[in-house]
Amino acid sequence: MSVINPAASVVEIRGAVKHYRAPEGHLVRALDGLDLSVGANEFVTLLGPSGCGKTTLLRTISGFEQLDDGELLIQGRPMNRVPPHLRPVHTVFQSYALFPHMSIGDNVGYALDVRGVGKSEKRQRVGQALELVGLAGMERRKPGQLSGGQQQRVALARAIVDRPALLLLDEPLSALDRQLRQAMQRELKNLQHELGIAFVFVTHDQEEALTMSDRIVVLNGGHIQQIGAPADIYHRPANAFVAGFIGESNLFEARVVGLRDGITELSDSQGDLLRVRHPGLALGQQVQLMLRPEQFHLQCPGEGFAALEGQLEQLLFIGRDFELLLRTRNGRMVKAVLRDAAQHGVQGLRPGDSLQLWYGLEAAHLIPGGA
Known part of the structure; x- marks a missing residue:
C-alpha cells in the first residue's frame, strides 16, 4: 500500500x-x-x-x-x-x-x-x-x-x-x-x-x-x-x-434506478433520490456514496448540480461556519456546513422551513466495495 x-x-x-x-x-x-x-x-x-x-x-x-x-x-x-x-x-x-x-x-x-x-x-x-x-x-x-x-x-x-x-x-x-x-x-x-x-x-x-x-x-x-x-x-x-x-460525512447506501444523458439516478435506503455523474454504474447495482457536509450549497451555483429537499431540523453558528441539519422527506438526516459568506441566505432560516441543499453531480465519492 x-x-x-x-x-x-x-x-x-x-x-x-x-x-x-x-x-x-x-x-x-x-x-x-x-x-x-x-x-x-x-x-x-x-x-x-x-x-x-x-x-x-x-x-x-x-x-x-x-x-x-x-x-x-x-x-x-x-x-x-x-x-x-x-x-x-x-x-x-x-x-x-x-x-x-x-x-x-x-x-x-x-x-x-x-x-x-x-x-x-x-x-x-x-x-x-x-x-x-x-x-x-x-x-x-x-x-x-x-x-x-x-x-x-x-x-x-x-x-x-x-x-x-x-x-x-x-x-x-x-x-x-x-x-x-x-x-x-x-x-x-x-x-x-x-x-x-x-x-x-x-x-x-x-x-x-x-x-x-x-x-x-x-x-x-x-x-x-x-x-x-x-x-x-x-x-x-x-x-x-x-x-x-476522517472528518464528517454523509454516507448513502443506494441502488441505481436510472441511467440517462450521462447522469445516474439512485434511490437510497430510505427512498430519497440522488442524482450523480458516475460512469460505469449499472442498473440495479448497490453502491455506497459519500458527500462531505461542506460540499453542499444553499443556492444552486449553476449547471451540473442536484438537490436534496426537506425541512430544516437545526441551525447552528460555529464560528466562521453555519451547520445545518436537513430532514429529508423520507426522514434521513443530512448535515451541511456553509461558509460564513453564505450568511445572508442562512440567518433568516428557522427550524421547520422547507429547504434545498445543492451538491455537484460529480461531488459524491463512490466508496470502493461499498454496499
Missing part, C-alpha cells in the same frame, strides 16, 4: 504481528500482518481510534515492544532484537519526562553524556538544538521555570540533539491548549524540514493529522485501512471506515 520506494526508506516494516493477552485470557492482535515504509525526510502520521494499533506500532519501531512475527528494518538494518538505546531513533512522549533537578542544558545534553561526547562538542550541539526549537540562551534554567510549550520544546531539543535517523512522536501536543497546539504544529513541521529527518507522529486529532502530514496511515483493528496524502484520505477514502472516521 505504501508509495515510498523501499530503497529510500528509513523504516521498513514487513508482516508485523503483535499479540496481547486480554484480561479475559484470549489473545488480541494489536498488529495483524502490517506492512509500512517511511521515507527519508517524510512526515508520516498514524491515525485511528483507541486500540487500533498506532501506539503499539510506534513502540515496536522504538524497541519498547518486540514483534511476535514480521521484520523491522531501520536504514536497511534488521532491528527486531536490537534494544531501544542502540537504535538510531528517539521518541518524544506526551509527558515531557524532563529531569526537574537538572538545568535545561543538562536535560538536552543527557544523551550526549551517556554516549561520552566531549564537553566542548556537547555545549555546541546543545546550543544548536535549543536554537532550532527557539530556546537559545535558556541552558541554565530549570524545567519548573518554563511554560508547558517551552517544556515541550526542551523535550524536542533533547530528542534531536543526538541526530537520530528517525524521530517518533507519541501524541506530544495533546496536553497543550488549542492555540499553543496549533503554533507547535507549525513549528514541528518547520523543524522537520530543517532537520531533514523522518518523523512518525501518533495523534488522535484528525485536524492535526491533516494539517501536518505528508502521508497519513489510517489504522483500525491492527490493519492499515488506507495510506495516502491528506487530501486523498479526506476526499477519496478507501472504504466506509475511513469515510466515517
